[in-house]
Amino acid sequence: MYPETRILEYHGYNIKFRNWLMQLAKHLAQGRLVYLSQQQEAITVSENDSYRWMAFSDVVQSVMHQRNPWQLTLPHQIALLLPLLFSKPARIIELGLGGGNLTRFLQHLSPEIMLTTVEHSQEVIKSFTQYFNPERVNLDIICADGMTWLAQQNSSDIDWIICDVYQSQEFGFDCIVNQLEVLTSKLDSQACLSINLPDISDSDINLCLTILQQLQPNHHITYFNIPNYLNIVIHLTPKHWQLHRLIKRNKQSYLTPITIQRWRRFWPHGLQLN
16 A cells, blocks of 8 residues: 655645635636537537636536646646656657647747647547637647557657546546556656546555556656645656756756746655655
C-alpha cells in the first residue's frame, strides 16, 4: 500500500487553487449556450465575455480564456505539464484533444515543438476547430483511437507522451489498465510519459502505480493529487534525469524564467515512488 496521496499544499497554494476554482465556477454559471451536439455524444459549448468552455454530458472538460487562448485555465493542466521543467521535448504525442488547452499552450510555447494530437471523436475535433482554435493555427490532429494509433508508432521518435483521454465511467478500470500497458510499451528509455487519471478509488490508484512500476522499472514515477480537484496526475521520467538537481538549475526549458519559478514550487509536493 502506497502512502496517502500528497496534496499540493504550501505557501497558501491550496487556498489559491480553491479561490481559482470558485472564481471560475462563477463564470461558468453565467454562460450562454453556443453549440449543442446533435450526435450521440452529449457535447456542449458555452461562453461568456471571459471564457468559452466544452462539456461532455454536463461535465466541464476544458475552458478557454477568450483574450489569451493559450493560457492554462484548470489546475490539473499545470501539473500535467511539469516535465517541461526538466527538458525540451521536440516530439510530443498528445492523446485526447477536448477543448485543446494543452494543444494551444504547447503550440504557443515554442515553434520547435512538433506536436501530434490524437482524438477518437470527430465531433470533438469539429467542435475544437470551430470554437477553440480562434487563431486558426494549422495543427496536426488525427482522428483515431489513441491507443490503437500509438501502438503502431515508433517509440524512438517520441520524446513525451501526454495521455489526457476523457474516461467515461462505463469503460471501467480494465480499460485504464489496458491503456497503461500500451502507453508504457511505447515509452523509450529517454522519453517521458504523463497521465491524467479520472476520479478513481485509492485502491485503483495503488494498483495503477504498482502496474506502472512493473511495466517501467527504469523510470521515476511521481504522482500528484490536485487540491479541490478529482484528478490524479502521474509522471514517468527517465531515471538518469537527476530531478533534484534539474529542479534547482536547468537551462534546458521552453518555459520563461517566471513560469519556471512558479512551476518548480509544485514538483516537490508530488510523491515519488522510486
